[in-house]
Amino acid sequence: MIGDTAVSRLWSILFLLVPVLGVGLFVVAAMPDSWPIENHWFPEDISENGYVVDNLFNAILYLTGVIFVATGWALFWFLWKYDGSKNPQPVKFVHGDHTLEIVWSIGPVAVLVFIAVYQMDAWANAKIVRPRLASGAVQPPIAEVTGRQFEWRIRYANTDGIIGTADDVFTVNQLHLPVGETAVLAIKSQDVLHGFFLPNVRVKQDVVPGMKQFVWFKPLKSGQYDIVCAELCGWGHYKMKGRMTIESRADFDKWLRETKEAQVAATLPASEDEE
Numbered sequence: 001m002i003g004d005t006a007v008s009r010l011w012s013i014l015f016l017l018v019p020v021l022g023v024g025l026f027v028v029a030a031m032p033d034s035w036p037i038e039n040h041w042f043p044e045d046i047s048e049n050g051y052v053v054d055n056l057f058n059a060i061l062y063l064t065g066v067i068f069v070a071t072g073w074a075l076f077w078f079l080w081k082y083d084g085s086k087n088p089q090p091v092k093f094v095h096g097d098h099t100l101e102i103v104w105s106i107g108p109v110a111v112l113v114f115i116a117v118y119q120m121d122a123w124a125n126a127k128i129v130r131p132r133l134a135s136g137a138v139q140p141p142i143a144e145v146t147g148r149q150f151e152w153r154i155r156y157a158n159t160d161g162i163i164g165t166a167d168d169v170f171t172v173n174q175l176h177l178p179v180g181e182t183a184v185l186a187i188k189s190q191d192v193l194h195g196f197f198l199p200n201v202r203v204k205q206d207v208v209p210g211m212k213q214f215v216w217f218k219p220l221k222s223g224q225y226d227i228v229c230a231e232l233c234g235w236g237h238y239k240m241k242g243r244m245t246i247e248s249r250a251d252f253d254k255w256l257r258e259t260k261e262a263q264v265a266a267t268l269p270a271s272e273d274e275e
């Protein structure tokens with residue numbers, strides 16, 4: 001027959017597995033691509049300011065990670081050390097210890113205040129300080145992205161720089177942007193809550209019907225990147241993805257011009273053959 005002690009030791013080891021496997025999963029996920037296991041951490045950051053978000057994420061991860069391991073270890077240790085067979089006396093509860101209560105109130109407050117102050121730059125960067133033109137004016141959006149079940153509709157301001165005029169260019173799920181230039185996008189939703197997420201430039205913003213918002217970033221590397229929806233928005237949420245193409249200014253201008261020409265051709269009435 002298995003003794004009480006053996007059972008409690010088994011339980012304590014099972015509880016110890018939670019922090020051990022939890023931390024192990026993070027370590028394996030963050031391994032570089034050269035490992036046999038594919039990298040499941042962040043995709044490549046191609047933006048100028050994405051590192052600010054990554055630094056904040058890592059700081060919070062390490063902070064919560066240390067606390068997670070400490071509490072997991074404490075749980076294991078108490079289960080391991082104390083069990084009913086060796087401690088037949090019932091536990092005596094202590095009613096209140098002012099010093100202890102002050103310590104465990106001030107500790108978390110200090111941590112939260114630290115995070116609140118530490119994240120201010122990242123928040124201002126991403127949400128408050130809109131990029132400005134050389135003239136000092138607020139930079140207008142290059143395009144407007146509208147989330148709807150289940151696609152991203154994109155409307156470019158085109159040469160006049162104004163969204164909502166006759167020269168606008170329309171695409172679905174295809175966002176092209178010039179490399180090395182700060183892009184401002186107006187984002188909104190037509191129907192339900194969506195999450196406009198560009199993982200490679202560390203931009204993620206929920207869009208709510210009836211509310212227009214702006215996001216901005218500077219892509220520094222050409223290529224094709226994902227646009228995904230980060231809010232469960234209905235049965236087709238999984239397929240609500242687009243492509244962001246970062247290319248040279250010349251390629252971008254050419255693409256915009258050709259897309260516009262194709263649109264004009266498609267909307268003109270078909271020419272009739274003369275007899």
Ligand SMILES: [Cu+2]
Pocket residue numbers: 147148150193194195229230231232233237240
């Ligand atoms: Cu969606």
